[in-house]
Amino acid sequence: MTDSNLDKSNQPAPRAPQAGGLWSTLFDGPGRTVPKGGRIFQPGDVSEGLFFVRRGLVKLSTVLPSGEEITFRVYPVNEIFGEFCFCWAVQRFWATALESSEVVEVPADRAIEWIVRRPELVVPLVSALSERIASAYDELRTISTSIVVVRLAAKLLTLPTVESSNGHWVELGRRFTHEELAQILGVRRETLTRAMSRLKELGLVEHTAGNPTRMHRAGLQGFLLTNSTVRMTRV
DSSP states (O other): OOHHHHHHHTSOOOOOOOHHHHHHHHSOSOOEEEOTTOEEEOTTSBOOEEEEEEESOEEEEEEOTTSOEEEEEEEOTTOEEOGGGGTOSBOOSEEEESSSEEEEEEEHHHHHHHHHHOGGGHHHHHHHHHHHHHHHHHHHHHHHHHHHHHHHHHHHTTSOEEEOSSTTEEEESSOOOHHHHHHHHTSOHHHHHHHHHHHHHTTSEEOOTTSOOEEEHHHHHHHHHHTTTSOGGGO
16 A cells, blocks of 8 residues: 555545535525514414525524413524424424524525435435424423323312321222223323323322322413413313
């Protein structure tokens, strides 16, 4: 091996181009400046293009019927968003600038043509979108579990109880398995178990093997007042 070959072998392998840098060649048009708190799009707007964050920070969110806003993802510089343009004719979510930002939009058909000509983008694009799907699933599961916690708290207060020696605590009149409670609420047993664990963490429920479940009635009532998005009448 010659010295020149040896020198080459000791050199680090060239890095693959960063996805953001590659996408910036697609989003090379004039940007749109959005002030902090400004909407880039909202539900009902026409969905016909991809967006690129050239500067700033953007969040994608939705609003629940209760009025609570849930953020799915935050996009920093060099990330793209708005990929639902490939499957929906109108927007279903909110895109909002978290700080003064600049975004560039390109039509979906132009983006597809460009990606076909740049096959090196397929893997990073698919990887990014797959990660977003996984992240959205985790977020929705968290939201679902939170709702089940409220429903479980409400249901526990409706079940027959026996007063205990401690005036703040009552015991369920019979032993319910997690499978039975899950069937009562119409959820999976695993979901019910996570919800019960959360009530235990909050100090509202106590349960030991072989003993009836004990619950802090006043504490559960206060929890329901604080989390009033789900009423007992809906359980």
